[in-house]
Amino acid sequence: MIKLSESTKILYRMLAFSWLALCCTSCEPVDDGYGSYAYYWTTLCAYKPDSVDGMEIHVTYQADNSVWADSATWTAKRNNRDYKSLDHDNVCLECGDKCEDIFPSSKGNKISVDITFECDDKTIALPTFVIDKSIINWGDDRIKFRFVELDERNIHGAYTVETFIPPEDTSCGKFVNYAVLRLP
Amino acid sequence: MIRVLFLVICLASAAIGGVYDSKPIPKRKRHTVTDFIYPYFEVMAGVEKITTKIKTESYTHWYHDKKLDEMVYDEDLYYDIYSFNGAGPNIEAKLGVQLIKHVAFFLNLGLAWPIGSSHYKYYSLDKEEYIDRGYIYQPFFGVGTKVYPFVQWLPVLDGIFIGASLIRTYANGSWEDYGMTYDNHEDGYKLEAGHLWNITGHYFIGITANMASYSCSTSDAYSHNAFGIGQNPTRPPDESKTKVYGISLTVVFK
Structure with missing residues (x-):
């Protein structure tokens, strides 16, 4: 058995505490602005086509029997959301703590997105886009989708095209390129 | 006795020969840098033919056919397609040094202004194409070397040379007017070969054939990677090449 002097013991303890302190700081999850509980956070943004006057996005979050909904509208006069993420005509809905509450313990998570356009006092609905297990690996990915008219020359950043959701009612326009883009 | 006499005659001959035939040993010349390095100056004026093609491969491969108003999937979809085809004059100056009359190192500085047509197309499936006709000005600079392999070896081929330069050339960046995000400079190399004839003293005149290849990339000015609406900067051009063929x-002066 090696006998250590009191001063050596103190030195070793200090080293051990320093190592623990450093480890704790380095093991801290990187704060990316979404907090450290980002697994079930969702960010959904819809971009208004130039040819429509207004737009609404309505999102229903469903976890087994728990249902929670949120919506945002864009009009030329006002935008009822404070959070406008970018410099364009868009509205964004974020689900943070609420989604963290309802999704982790649930087995049947589903998010439904309904978007409507307004033009000349008409309101047309786009097909409902459903985010479920077939699209998202729940719990591993932050859920980020963008709804926008696809013109690759005018969109920057990384994304994949999930699908197109043109409206059946074409009285405001066909919007065949209105796409659902999934962000990594 | 005869042997001694013969020895005396030999020594006397050697002494006399040594007196009259010996030359003073020349002093060893001290070489300076200027014995190996000479100033080198060159000017060229000529004509060139230039073709440029730049395009970016689509990532999504989805194209909005606005005439039919429907989405088309195309594996060979490209966008931001620019091309130029033209010919025109150019001038160039080279300033540097020449080593042991065989190799020259220099800085290039030049200007070309070919006349031709620039073609702009947003997507490869577009029917619509924009064409601008006129001059484009292309200043360029670089560093290069030139070798005269037969100097002081084969007098017939004395004036033959080959050369290579690394060049940065500036295009007019007119594609920005069409929302394309390519950089306004191109980098590449230039190869040349020719023959010089001595006119007088250090002056030579000759003819040079040259060939150059340049390429450009996406401008750093659009280097944002976060998702957003605006010009698409994230993907480099799939094809970017400028080919130049000229004679001057x-x-x-060397």
Whole structure:
């Protein structure tokens, strides 16, 4: 058995505490602005086509029997959301703590997105886009989708095209390129 | 006795020969840098033919056919397609040094202004194409080397040379007017070969054939990677090449 002097013991303890302190700081999850509980956070943004006057996005979050909904509208006069993420005509809905509450313990998570356009006092609905297990690996990915008219020359950043959701009612326009883009 | 006499005659001959035939040993010349390095100056004026093609491969491969108003999936979809085809004059100056009359190192500085047509197309499936006709000005600079392999070896081939330069050339960036995000400079190399004839003293005149290849990339000015609406900067051009073929009258001082 090696006998250590009191001063050596103190030195070793200090080293051990320093190592623990450093480890704790380095093991801290990187704060990316979404907090450290980002697994079930969702960010959904819809971009208004130039040819429509207004737009609404309505999102229903469903976890087994728990249902929670949120919506945002864009009009030329006002935008009822404070959070406008970018410099364009868009509205964004974020689900943070609420989604963290309802999704982790649930087995049947589903998010439904309904978007409507307004033009000349008409309101047309786009097909409902459903985010479920077939699209998202729940719990591993932050859920980020963008709804926008696809013109690759005018969109920057990384994304994949999930699908197109043109409206059946074409009285405001066909919007065949209105796409659902999934962000990594 | 005869042997002694013969020895005396030999020694006397050697002494006399040594007196009259010996030459003073020349002093060893001290070489200076200027014995190996000479100033090198060259001016060229000529004509060139230039073709440029730049395009970016689509990532999504989805194209909005606005005439039919429907989405089309195309594996060979490209966008931001620019091309230029033209010909025109150019001038160039080279300033540097020449080593042991065989190799020259220099800085290039030049200007070309070919006349031709620039074609702009947003997507490869577009029917619509924009065409601008006129001059484009292309200043360029670089560093290069030129080798005269037969100097002081084969007099017949004395004036033959080959050369290579690394060049940065500036295009007019007119594609920005069409929302394309390519950089306004291109980098590449230039190869040349020719023959010089001595006119007088250090002056030579000759002819040079040259070939150059340049390429450009996406401008750093659009280097945002976060998702957003705006010009698409994230993907480099799939194809970017400028080919130049020219011939010039060359005057060299070396």
